[in-house]
Amino acid sequence: MKITLTVNATDYPLDVEPRRILADVLREDCRLTGTHLGCEHGVCGACTVLVDGEAVRSCLMLAVQCDGRSVRTVEGLAGADGGPHPLQRAFSAEHALQCGFCTPGFLMLAAGALDADPDLAEHPERVDSLVGSNLCRCTGYAPIRRAILRAAEEQQRLDLQA
Amino acid sequence: MSTWTRREDERLLSGRGRYVADIQVPGCLDAAFVRSRVAHGTLRDVDCAAARQVPGVVGAWSAADLHDLPPCAHATADLPDLPPMPHTVLANLSSDEAVAGREWPVLVKDRVRYPGEAVAVVLGEDRYRAEDGAAEVTVRIDPLPAVVTPEAALDDTVRLFEGLSNVALEGSTGQPVDESVWQHAAAVVEGRYRQALLLPTPMECRTLLAVPDGDRLTVWSGHQAPHRLRRELAAALGWPAERIRVVVPDTGGAFGSKSASFPEYVAVAFLAVRLGRPVRWIEDRLESMLVATRGRGQDQRVRLAADADGRLLAYELHIDADVGAYPHIGAGLPMQTAWMATGPYTTPRVHATLRSVLTNTMTTYPYRGPGRAEATMALERSMDTLADRLGIDPAELRRRNLIPPDRFPYETPTGRRYDSGNYAAALDLALESLGYDAWRAEQARRRADPHALPLGIGLSCYVERSGGEPGGLHEFGSLEVGEDGVITARCGAASSGQSHETVLPALVAASLGVDADRVRLVDGDTGEQADGVGSFASRTAQVSGALLSHLSALLADEARDRAAKLWDLPPETVRWSGGTVHGPHDGAPAMDLAALVRATGPLRVDDRFESAMAFPFGTHAAVAEVDPELGTVRVLRLVTVDDCGVVLDPAVVHAQAFGSAVQGLGQALYEGMCFDDDGVPVLTDGLLDYLLPTAAEVPPFVGRDTCTPSPATRLGAKGAGESGCIGTPAAVVNAVADALRPADRDVLQLPLTPERVWRAAR
Numbered sequence: 001m002k003i004t005l006t007v008n009a010t011d012y013p014l015d016v017e018p019r020r021i022l023a024d025v026l027r028e029d030c031r032l033t034g035t036h037l038g039c040e041h042g043v044c045g046a047c048t049v050l051v052d053g054e055a056v057r058s059c060l061m062l063a064v065q066c067d068g069r070s071v072r073t074v075e076g077l078a079g080a081d082g083g084p085h086p087l088q089r090a091f092s093a094e095h096a097l098q099c100g101f102c103t104p105g106f107l108m109l110a111a112g113a114l115d116a117d118p119d120l121a122e123h124p125e126r127v128d129s130l131v132g133s134n135l136c137r138c139t140g141y142a143p144i145r146r147a148i149l150r151a152a153e154e155q156q157r158l159d160l161q162a
Numbered sequence: 163m164s165t166w167t168r169r170e171d172e173r174l175l176s177g178r179g180r181y182v183a184d185i186q187v188p189g190c191l192d193a194a195f196v197r198s199r200v201a202h203g204t205l206r207d208v209d210c211a212a213a214r215q216v217p218g219v220v221g222a223w224s225a226a227d228l229h230d231l232p233p234c235a236h237a238t239a240d241l242p243d244l245p246p247m248p249h250t251v252l253a254n255l256s257s258d259e260a261v262a263g264r265e266w267p268v269l270v271k272d273r274v275r276y277p278g279e280a281v282a283v284v285l286g287e288d289r290y291r292a293e294d295g296a297a298e299v300t301v302r303i304d305p306l307p308a309v310v311t312p313e314a315a316l317d318d319t320v321r322l323f324e325g326l327s328n329v330a331l332e333g334s335t336g337q338p339v340d341e342s343v344w345q346h347a348a349a350v351v352e353g354r355y356r357q358a359l360l361l362p363t364p365m366e367c368r369t370l371l372a373v374p375d376g377d378r379l380t381v382w383s384g385h386q387a388p389h390r391l392r393r394e395l396a397a398a399l400g401w402p403a404e405r406i407r408v409v410v411p412d413t414g415g416a417f418g419s420k421s422a423s424f425p426e427y428v429a430v431a432f433l434a435v436r437l438g439r440p441v442r443w444i445e446d447r448l449e450s451m452l453v454a455t456r457g458r459g460q461d462q463r464v465r466l467a468a469d470a471d472g473r474l475l476a477y478e479l480h481i482d483a484d485v486g487a488y489p490h491i492g493a494g495l496p497m498q499t500a501w502m503a504t505g506p507y508t509t510p511r512v513h514a515t516l517r518s519v520l521t522n523t524m525t526t527y528p529y530r531g532p533g534r535a536e537a538t539m540a541l542e543r544s545m546d547t548l549a550d551r552l553g554i555d556p557a558e559l560r561r562r563n564l565i566p567p568d569r570f571p572y573e574t575p576t577g578r579r580y581d582s583g584n585y586a587a588a589l590d591l592a593l594e595s596l597g598y599d600a601w602r603a604e605q606a607r608r609r610a611d612p613h614a615l616p617l618g619i620g621l622s623c624y625v626e627r628s629g630g631e632p633g634g635l636h637e638f639g640s641l642e643v644g645e646d647g648v649i650t651a652r653c654g655a656a657s658s659g660q661s662h663e664t665v666l667p668a669l670v671a672a673s674l675g676v677d678a679d680r681v682r683l684v685d686g687d688t689g690e691q692a693d694g695v696g697s698f699a700s701r702t703a704q705v706s707g708a709l710l711s712h713l714s715a716l717l718a719d720e721a722r723d724r725a726a727k728l729w730d731l732p733p734e735t736v737r738w739s740g741g742t743v744h745g746p747h748d749g750a751p752a753m754d755l756a757a758l759v760r761a762t763g764p765l766r767v768d769d770r771f772e773s774a775m776a777f778p779f780g781t782h783a784a785v786a787e788v789d790p791e792l793g794t795v796r797v798l799r800l801v802t803v804d805d806c807g808v809v810l811d812p813a814v815v816h817a818q819a820f821g822s823a824v825q826g827l828g829q830a831l832y833e834g835m836c837f838d839d840d841g842v843p844v845l846t847d848g849l850l851d852y853l854l855p856t857a858a859e860v861p862p863f864v865g866r867d868t869c870t871p872s873p874a875t876r877l878g879a880k881g882a883g884e885s886g887c888i889g890t891p892a893a894v895v896n897a898v899a900d901a902l903r904p905a906d907r908d909v910l911q912l913p914l915t916p917e918r919v920w921r922a923a924r
Contacts, residue, residue, distance in 0.1 A: 019290070028288075033184035034177020036414070038365045039447035043849040046365055074177035084165055084175070092171040095817040099659025100174030101181065101365040101414025131857040135849075137365050137415050138659050140824035141857035143817060 003067035008076025025063035045134030048105035074104035096147035098138035121152035182369035194292035196282035201308035201841030218291030225269040266488040275487035278452035308841030312482035312519035331518035347467035358834035366414020367445035372434035384413035387696030410686030416658035418528035457529020459484035481516040492526035498533025504574035531887035542892035592781035618901030622892035628700040628881025647756030654694015656686035673714035676741035700881025708876035709771035776880035780804040782889035786897035793920030797861035808878035826890025
């Protein structure tokens with residue numbers, strides 16, 4: 001089936017089998033391997049990407065469902081100045097990753113939330129539920145929570161300055 | 163300050179990490195395995211004919227198909243029939259005797275011995291095609307009764323191997339305790355503890371990509387011990403090891419589970435060579451839950467005796483270990499528990515006995531803290547039972563028995579020589595950090611209030627062993643200086659998330675007195691480093707770190723020698739400072755490393771460096787609140803005090819210690835495999851059937867450390883990262899027991915599910 005995915009603002013005209021999941025098409029057809037598969041049945045969240053700004057498990061979505069839609073993956077994550085995104089810097093600063101395999105999923109989950117919720121820094125309980133929706137086996141989660149809050153606070157400061 | 167805390171971070175945070183599944187090789191085939199749905203049975207027939215007709219399927223084979231392969235004429239001419247699994251006999255942990263006659267076939271030949279054991283393999287142009295093919299393979303297996311626990315397997319009424327006992331290994335440490343000791347002791351407590359089978363569950367499952375090129379093979383695998391994998395694959399293929407290169411790219415966690423060869427690895431390497439095409443196997447999560455290695459799996463029986471003052475007199479531990487269907491390293495892990503049975507106490511008489519029992523489950527293997535976690539759980543639970551019996555505060559009971567600092571090195575009755583420790587200091591810091599007295603007061607208040615939820619405080623003093631066993635305490639490596647002055651460090655380690663690229667170059671730089679920017683690390687590649695041991699048993703800082711420190715000293719010596727020759731000076735007059743060689747006095751010649759290499763040629767030092775075992779220790783403490791009506795446990799506070807000697811990078815060590823403690827929490831409260839009546843794991847809801855801790859379960863936490871350097875290792879470092887899996891579970895279980903004070907503490911078996919807690923509260 002012929003579809004067009006817009007991934008990180010680049011159009012990918014593709015011919016894909018209808019049964020192929022979005023994660024596989026991103027990884028193999030678009031060669032964007034930053035999206036990782038941890039369970040392939042929607043539990044771990046490692047494959048989380050943004051589809052039209054909303055966080056989805058890309059193992060639970062068919063690529064054909066995303067025809068004509070906008071997909072954002074970890075490769076498209078960048079700060080306003082083109083440098084590292086505040087989340088990327090905060091994850092590094094807080095040791096919010098060790099092996100790094102689950103990291104793209106947490107980053108995209110948080111990136112979606114930061115975009116949708118400018119007041120995230122004021123609501124740590126919202127950060128709790130975000131972090132609680134994905135699995136990580138290395139960090140024990142607390143560093144991830146701190147990193148997301150840190151990035152949210154930074155974004156809030158920038159918004160205030162603007 | 164750099165944007166990135168670790169060198170690994172930039173690529174891992176921007177989607178540019180490179181895990182095995184990310185590596186693109188043109189023409190690569192995907193492997194899918196057809197697996198037994200029964201735990202135990204006789205294989206009657208495997209028919210792959212229909213699978214071979216599926217579009218995109220390149221081939222499908224059972225063991226019988228591969229047995230009859232005709233010899234090949236080209237580079238694969240020396241390829242044998244599908245070989246059995248190479249077995250690893252490591253440093254007393256397992257033995258040839260345990261393995262003899264119990265061959266682990268790569269594909270089932272006649273008998274299925276664990277659920278999910280592979281009976282056929284299908285190669286497809288992609289994973290979808292391979293699975294299409296696997297669905298068309300028909301398999302006929304006549305089920306046999308399955309034995310799923312040591313208790314069921316012990317009497318040999320159902321044997322996994324005809325003519326051989328299910329008991330693969332028996333062992334003991336220490337001397338039997340005379341009956342009079344038990345008879346005359348003021349208090350003797352007994353306990354029976356079941357250590358559940360655990361799934362290590364790294365977020366990346368197992369991976370292997372095999373790329374043949376002429377008479378050589380390059381293997382990419384998320385792995386902890388690439389040189390071991392190379393050796394074992396070479397043995398399986400009947401090749402010299404030099405023809406195989408194993409590369410470990412980014413690896414998504416391991417926790418002990420990725421240090422071996424597995425049947426799937428051998429099948430993939432064999433078929434890649436056979437077909438002359440790249441083949442990969444990217445394990446999926448359901449496969450991993452069904453057939454990846456499990457940790458723990460011990461049924462323990464203990465007796466602990468003390469005098470009226472609480473001085474420990476004797477400790478006896480018996481283990482029936484569930485080692486799975488084929489004896490592998492896991493068959494020897496109960497010996498680790500036996501060696502560590504003494505724990506941190508001065509108990510004069512300790513005797514541990516064990517039987518490693520084969521069962522119809524996937525093979526048991528190391529999982530973070532193997533052997534030591536089980537030893538700590540048995541002893542620390544028993545200490546709390548004893549404290550209760552004697553009416554002595556659990557902290558005080560421990561304090562009276564901890565090995566004092568002036569007794570090190572300490573020879574235990576179970577054959578260990580502990581290098582150094584200040585166990586009481588760790589206990590005191592844990593109590594202080596917890597606010598022990600305040601929590602005891604709160605507990606008393608609640609006990610007086612019939613409406614308050616019961617609250618308990620649990621302690622766990624542990625001592626572990628790091629570095630490995632004699633025969634495996636060395637590492638190989640080199641330092642090489644380029645004409646640009648860049649120093650490349652190579653060693654046999656392999657990272658699966660432990661920050662080697664950051665920590666080890668920093669260590670070399672500090673040893674040489676140069677900027678860390680000038681040093682880069684190459685590890686996890688047998689093509690770059692001819693010999694190596696790997697990263698397991700918390701050995702990298704302790705053993706590879708010692709090696710790199712040693713190599714740094716060799717490099718400085720070599721630089722001084724060369725400068726002395728160049729300047730025609732006595733070598734002892736040339737000084738090394740800040741990456742530069744200097745003549746004997748001010749105004750004498752000086753030359754930095756880069757210039758020295760340009761003047762004197764390539765500079766490289768290689769060596770093998772022998773380290774020693776070390777014994778990290780600590781105290782963990784937990785406060786838990788229990789709802790007796792719901793059987794739920796809420797951990798209100800978790801404190802860990804760990805001592806791993808000299809720490810190379812505190813932030814990295816603390817991050818690992820915390821993650822480890824959260825895994826320990828999972829071990830205590832959530833994680834365990836469920837089996838149906840026929841021994842097949844119940845996985846109807848996939849990963850939701852194995853409860854990993856999520857962020858919602860993480861309790862308020864305080865992590866502290868003390869530092870008692872190891873006199874036995876070059877850097878004074880001991881292993882880090884396993885402490886939480888060893889110390890935390892017993893602290894949590896003891897807290898729950900302290901809250902409920904059940905008449906029979908053995909009701910509280912792991913994991914502490916709501917049902918078990920509810921029963922204990924009745």
